[in-house]
Amino acid sequence: MGSNFRYPVFLDLTGKKCVVIGAGPEIFSKIQALVDSSASVLYVNPQAEPAINVLAAAGLIVWEAREFKALDLDGSFLAITALEDNSKIFRAAEERHVLCNAVDDPEHCRFSFGSVHRSGDLTIAISTNGAAPALAVRLRERFAREIGPEYGKLVDLLKKARPEILSRVPEFSARRELWYRIVDSGVLAELREGRQEAASQRIRDMIEEAARAGGGQT
Numbered sequence: 001m002g003s004n005f006r007y008p009v010f011l012d013l014t015g016k017k018c019v020v021i022g023a024g025p026e027i028f029s030k031i032q033a034l035v036d037s038s039a040s041v042l043y044v045n046p047q048a049e050p051a052i053n054v055l056a057a058a059g060l061i062v063w064e065a066r067e068f069k070a071l072d073l074d075g076s077f078l079a080i081t082a083l084e085d086n087s088k089i090f091r092a093a094e095e096r097h098v099l100c101n102a103v104d105d106p107e108h109c110r111f112s113f114g115s116v117h118r119s120g121d122l123t124i125a126i127s128t129n130g131a132a133p134a135l136a137v138r139l140r141e142r143f144a145r146e147i148g149p150e151y152g153k154l155v156d157l158l159k160k161a162r163p164e165i166l167s168r169v170p171e172f173s174a175r176r177e178l179w180y181r182i183v184d185s186g187v188l189a190e191l192r193e194g195r196q197e198a199a200s201q202r203i204r205d206m207i208e209e210a211a212r213a214g215g216g217q218t
Contacts, residue, residue: 003106003109003112003129003130005130010123011037013034013039013077013078014037014038015038015039016039016040016077016078017039017040017042017076017077018040018041018042018076018079018080019042019043019072019073019078020034020041020044020080021043021068021072021079021080021083021089022045022081022082022083026103027049027052028051030103031055031061032055035055035061041060041061041062042061042064042072042076043056043061043063043064044063044064044068044072045065045068046065048065068081068083068089070088070092073092073093073096073098076093076096076098077099078099078101078111079100080100080101080102081100081101081103081108082104083102086102086108087108089108090102099111101113112127114127115127115133115136115137115139117140117144117147118152119147119151119152119155120152120153120155120156121156122151122152124140124147148192150191153196153199154187154188154191157187157191157199157200158179158182158203161182161203161207164207165207168207168211169207169210169214170214174210174213178206178210181206185206186202187203190202
């Protein structure tokens with residue numbers, strides 16, 4: 001069966017039980033990403049590498065130092081496994097309607113991880129449907145070079161401006177035009193040069209202009 005990871009999605013894992021099984025070079029990064037996403041992480045493996053042990057000691061994850069049991073998946077949202085044979089875990093996950101990813105084992109995956117570039121709340125994920133992971137990594141590296149921290153700062157400014165835009169520019173088409181005007185303006189250049197207050201003021205001025213043009217609240 002070929003890979004068919006064609007439906008991109010970003011998940012809110014806050015408080016969701018996520019189970020990680022096995023060991024290997026990618027397991028710690030997968031666990032850390034789950035912790036960073038505010039998931040409730042259960043790690044099941046007889047041994048834990050030092051970095052994982054630190055997370056467990058800090059209470060950020062629960063580590064069960066034993067072999068996996070199918071019941072571990074009860075109430076889980078997703079599972080990540082890295083064993084020599086992942087088939088048993090995959091079957092148990094399918095029976096419980098739990099999303100499963102088996103590291104470097106696409107036959108036993110219900111979802112895949114893209115190559116990800118992050119800048120603040122800006123997340124860019126790249127997938128080649130499992131066909132060329134190295135290409136996905138190179139594209140991520142290119143994006144990391146070309147899409148600098150100013151983009152993450154812009155996302156932060158837009159997030160803060162969103163409530164005011166919604167309240168002061170009631171018409172949808174006017175809001176849409178304003179969003180594009182802000183993104184296409186010189187705000188990014190100002191943020192790239194470290195002029196955050198100038199960028200903020202530019203956004204405020206554009207909101208004011210749009211509110212007046214549309215008869216919105218002043």
